[in-house]
Amino acid sequence: GASGALAGRRVVVSAGGTREALDPVRFLGNRSSGKQGIALAQAAAQAGAEVELVAANVDSGLLAALPSSIAVTPVESTLDLQSAMQAAQPNADVIVMAAAVADYRPAEVHGAKLKKAGDEGMSLELVQNPDILAGLVADRIPGQFIVGFAAETGDADHPAHDYAVAKFRRKGADLLVFNDVSGNRAFGHDVTEVIVLAADGTEVVEVGEFSGSKDDVAQKVVSVIADRLPP
Numbered sequence: 024g025a026s027g028a029l030a031g032r033r034v035v036v037s038a039g040g041t042r043e044a045l046d047p048v049r050f051l052g053n054r055s056s057g058k059q060g061i062a063l064a065q066a067a068a069q070a071g072a073e074v075e076l077v078a079a080n081v082d083s084g085l086l087a088a089l090p091s092s093i094a095v096t097p098v099e100s101t102l103d104l105q106s107a108m109q110a111a112q113p114n115a116d117v118i119v120m121a122a123a124v125a126d127y128r129p130a131e132v133h134g135a136k137l138k139k140a141g142d143e144g145m146s147l148e149l150v151q152n153p154d155i156l157a158g159l160v161a162d163r164i165p166g167q168f169i170v171g172f173a174a175e176t177g178d179a180d181h182p183a184h185d186y187a188v189a190k191f192r193r194k195g196a197d198l199l200v201f202n203d204v205s206g207n208r209a210f211g212h213d214v215t216e217v218i219v220l221a222a223d224g225t226e227v228v229e230v231g232e233f234s235g236s237k238d239d240v241a242q243k244v245v246s247v248i249a250d251r252l253p254p
């Protein structure tokens with residue numbers, strides 16, 4: 024079998040950003056490139072894991088560069104992503120939710136391209152999407168290790184770190200990889216800086232602070248995961 028810190032482990036990573044259709048040609052989306060999630064999938068595979076990458080609108084060139092041992096499940100919307108993650112959950116030792124998920128989607132998906140209505144402007148009704156990570160945590164199978172991501176902005180009075188700690192407590196994951204995206208620093212770039220939070224009893228502790236290429240950071244995060252997995 025494979026050797027490495029994650030040998031024999033099954034890891035599911037979501038990457039990219041969801042798109043919520045408005046009509047056949049338009050969607051609401053976000054700026055996530057999927058690079059960090061792809062780097063994590065690759066680092067997990069390098070550490071010996073069997074990896075599934077659930078890729079939300081990731082550039083096909085990025086996917087083509089992956090080793091064929093990584094199974095790729097392409098998805099588009101948040102509801103698609105949720106179905107893929109729910110399908111993968113029963114067979115996963117580790118789940119990493121690195122995808123940027125839309126919190127809302129249009130209440131109605133129009134079957135035909137929306138026409139311009141006039142000079143009045145228009146408003147769009149949105150409905151809330153499910154929190155996929157929270158659902159995975161609620162349905163966690165025994166021993167399963169669940170990792171969330173958080174991109175936060177902060178200011179002098181409210182440091183991004185405080186928001187990340189609060190989010191970690193709220194989400195109930197085993198690990199939270201947090202980056203400060205004040206000024207849109209992380210999205211689409213090759214270098215990043217993250218703080219990794221973990222639960223230590225009722226305390227939230229910082230278990231690492233990593234910066235460098237997304238590949239370097241992914242390797243560090245994977246080694247933190249491997250160290251914290253149940254035997």
Ligand code: C5P
Binds near residue numbers: 153157170172173174
């Ligand atoms: O609440 P926020 O979107 O900042 O949380 C980020 C984490 O939650 C990420 O791991 C993201 O993949 C996940 N998430 C999710 N479903 C949502 C929103 C976020 O799984 N609807």
